[in-house]
Amino acid sequence: MTDSIEEQTQEELFCIGCGAKIQTTDKNQLGYTPSSVLKKGLETGQLYCQRCFKLRHYNEISDIQLSDDDFLALLNQIGDSDALIVNVVDIFDFNGSIIPGLHRFVGDNPVILVGNKVDILPTALNPNKMINWIQKEAKEQGLHPIETMLISAKKGNSVDELLALIDRERKGRDVYVVGVTNVGKSTLINRIIKQTNGMQDVITTSQFPGTTLDRIEIPLDDGHALIDTPGIIHAQQMAHYLHDKDLRLIAPQKQVKPKVYQLNAGQTLFLAGLARFDFIQGDRAGFVGYFDNELYIHRTKLENADDFYGKHLGDLLQPPHPEDLADFPELHRYEFSTKQKSDLVFAGLGWITLPADVVVAGYAPKGVSVMIRKALI
Known part of the structure; x- marks a missing residue:
């Protein structure tokens, strides 16, 4: 049978x-x-x-077997549609979670930019500053959203407001929800389903990248649909260099607590084995780190830092773990000088707030963004 x-x-x-x-x-x-x-x-x-x-x-994950061509075809399909686009990004990893060239694919369709995971931001951070920064970065990528807002898909913060915004702006069209892997997009879809019709956890969610494998359509009252799309793989995400069990370190589950380090020039902070911060020049000052509360941070002398990293990577400095070292790339160095209080951002990990008039360097796996911005706190 x-x-x-x-x-x-x-x-x-x-x-x-x-x-x-x-x-x-x-x-x-x-x-x-x-x-x-x-x-x-x-x-x-x-x-x-x-x-x-x-x-x-x-809580087991299997490898994704969709090709880049499949994702490209999906983006082209969105561009050919008359739809409202909801682009979900990770506020802790904006540069790693923005879809490269999205503005070319969406055509004339309006875009709502949604920064997810607001619940893990430090209490001292003004959300409006984060919104302004996200808008600035989006425009530099060629994306001009009609609205930008912050939510927590996990906690439900501002999801009702997002639904009201979608309802106002879609004007009888389908709604495509797009985003790269690991930004919480399917968690948002589940939250929307739960809040609109009471069904809970219909779409598979996980902290692992790449859960949604084909478009899923959620019917709307007027015959149109809310369409959940596959998480598009962005090769420059820190997530792709981590073992599954370590993904929590780049996707904090609790509100991030600041950690203050009083440093002299010539000192280094290792962010586990994933990244590195050098204080090169300037007066003794306090540097404030905003990372997952469980990320191991080790202080050492700059003059010994290279040898220390080579000796302890995969051991004291974990992650990466010993079995992952063969595939873990070398760290790439970026140097910055500050004229004002600034944030040194390690895409996917968090940031360190710097005082004015210092020279610093940040290191991350090649391709992962390290950048400077005006301090948000």
Whole structure:
């Protein structure tokens, strides 16, 4: 009986967690579901692929097997549509979470820029300063959003306001929710579903990158839809250099607490083995770090820093772990001089607030952004 059900309906069966087409023949391909559980899924209406089932119940992740061409085709499809675009970014990793060239793909469609994870910002940070900075960075990328707002998809902060904004601006059109991996996009979709019709955790969510594997359409009252798209892979995210168990360090789950370091010129801070900060020139001063509360930070002398890193990477300085060292890239150095109180931002990790009139250097894996901005606090 199960085989006949598969034969009759397989063409129209999709995982309700990630949107992948269900198949029962190849466990190494997307959408695989054992035949033994297919019938039960059809009867209950809760049909998940094996990948989503393991992710939901055991917190296990499988590799993504979608190509860059698939993502490119999706972006082109958005550009050909008459739609409202909701672009979700990570406020702790704006430069790593902005979609390269998005402004070329959206065409004339309006964009709402949504900065997620506001709940982990330090209490002293003025949200309006963060919004202004995000808008400035977006414009430098060629993106001109009609509105910018901060939310917490996890906590639900300002999600009602976002829904009201979407309802006002979509004007009878579909809504595409886009973002790179690991920005909390599917968590936001789940929050929207929960707040609009009471269904909870319909779409698979995780701290792991790349959960949504095909577009998922949530019907709206007027016949249009809210469309959740796959998380687009951005190779310059710190997440791609970390083991799954360490992703929490770049995706803080609790409000970040500032850590103050009184430094003399000639001192170095290692941010585990992932990044490095050198105080090169200036008077003794306090430097304030804003990182995940569990990130290991080690202070040492600048003159010994290179040897220390080479000796202790993967040991005292973890992550990365010993088994990941072969694939971990060298750190790239960026030097800055400040004229005013500034933030040195390590994309995906956090930032260090610097005083005026100092010379510093920041290091991160090649391709991961290290940049300076006017201090937000």
